[in-house]
Amino acid sequence: MTWRIGFLVLLFSAGLLGGGLWVDYQRFLSTAVGVPEPEPYLDIPRGTSLRALSAQMAREGILEQPYYFIVLAYLEGAQRRIKAGEYAVAPGMTPAALLGRITEGKVVQFAITLVEGRTFRQALATIDAHEHFGGDALSSLTDAELMAELGRPGEHPEGRFFPDTYLFPRKATGLDVLRRAMERMDRVLAEEWSQREPRLPIDTAYEALILASIIEKETAKPEERPAIGGVFARRLQQGMKLQTDPTVIYGMGERYDGDIRRADLREPTPYNTYVIQGLPPTPIALPGRAAIHAALHPAEGDALYFVARGDGSHVFSRTLEEHQRAVRRYILSEGG
Known part of the structure; x- marks a missing residue:
């Protein structure tokens, strides 16, 4: 059947050169395709042939002369390069432009960004608020329900999703976003764990994920991350408590109002690293x-403390005495 269509196209193409069909074909090429209603999209199912696609576009009001579209595809050598997917049909688009979009696979895609340092619940709120991925109300599900939907029953979701900008087709769901971010984190964590430095004070990739989440919350300056990682590594190696505020805040949950009080530092939550020894039970972001x-890959050195300067950077100290001086200068002086 395919060779017959090709033969007819060749005959038709020859006829174009010698008669009025040529003028009509040129008019077809320069006339904009129709924009389907109510939504300007063309959805091509997997396995759709050129002939079936032309008939579909005629039914949907995109083409008035579908046989010319078949001729165009053969003349462009594109008859076997139809790609499934959903395509935007823009006003003023010519048949050749639409064919190019279809054969290049330029499907409709929408972007969503999961931000580094945000919590899992904040990521869910981002997805639910997105105009194309919202509607699933993921935030209404429990952590256990969501992880079961993703095929990871019993796992804690915090930190399991890689923060990045992702592109998705229009029909994607919020769960598709989470699944892709989770699989990406699996790959990134495995790659980084396989290249880790020797003699680290952590034993598993999951512990690395927990520690990384604390580092992420402690600084937004890329150049400081290894130094902060070095402080935490040395504290763990020496049996010192991590004493990091972001873990206290995470353990407080919705009770956190922007301030950490002395009582908060003493509260024995599973995440309060002023109280517990070692790492908290899960990532915090x-x-x-x-x-x-x-x-x-923590930086080498002898610093065991750091304090924020107030401009996003930190002062690193080797001894408690040095640290207390830095606290008086950069923290207590602000309140005084």
């Missing part, structure tokens, strides 16, 4: 690759 790398 979505860490990026740089934070994961810093957890697995």
Whole structure:
């Protein structure tokens, strides 16, 4: 059947050169295709042939002369390069432009960004608020329900999703976003863990993910991440508590109002690293690759403390005395 269509196209093409069909074909090429209603999209199912596609576009009001579209595809050598997917049909688009979009696979895609340092619940809120991925109300599901839907029953979701910008077709769901981010984190974490430095004070890739999430929350300056990773590595090696505020805040949950009080530092939550020894039980945010790398490649040195300067950077100290001076200068002086 295909060779017959090709033969007819060749005959038709020859006829174009010698008669009025040529003028009509040129008019077809220069006339904009119709924009389907109510939505300007062309959805091509997998396995659709050129002839079936031309008939579909005629039914949907995109083409008035579908046989000319078949001729165009053969003349362009594109008859076997139809790609499934959903395509935007723009006003003023010519048949050749639409054919090019279809054969190049330029399907409709929408972007969504999961931000480094945000919590899992904040990521869900981002998805639910997106104009194309919203509607699933993922935030209404429990952590256990969501992880079961993703095929990871029993796993804690925090930190399991890689923060990045993702492109999806229009029919994607919020769960598709989570699944892709989860699979990406699996790959990134495995890659980084396989290249880790020796003699780290952590034993598993999951512990690296926990530590990376703390590093992510402690600084937004890329150049500081290895240094902060070094402080935490040395504290763990020496049996010191991590004493990091972001873990306290995470353990407080919705009770956190922007301030950490002395009572909060003493509260025995599973995440309060002023109280517990070692790492908290789960990550506290979505860490990026740089934070994961810093957890697995901590900077060498002798600093055991750091304090924020107030401009996003930190002062690193070797001794408690040096640290207390830095606290008085950069923290207590602000309140005084």
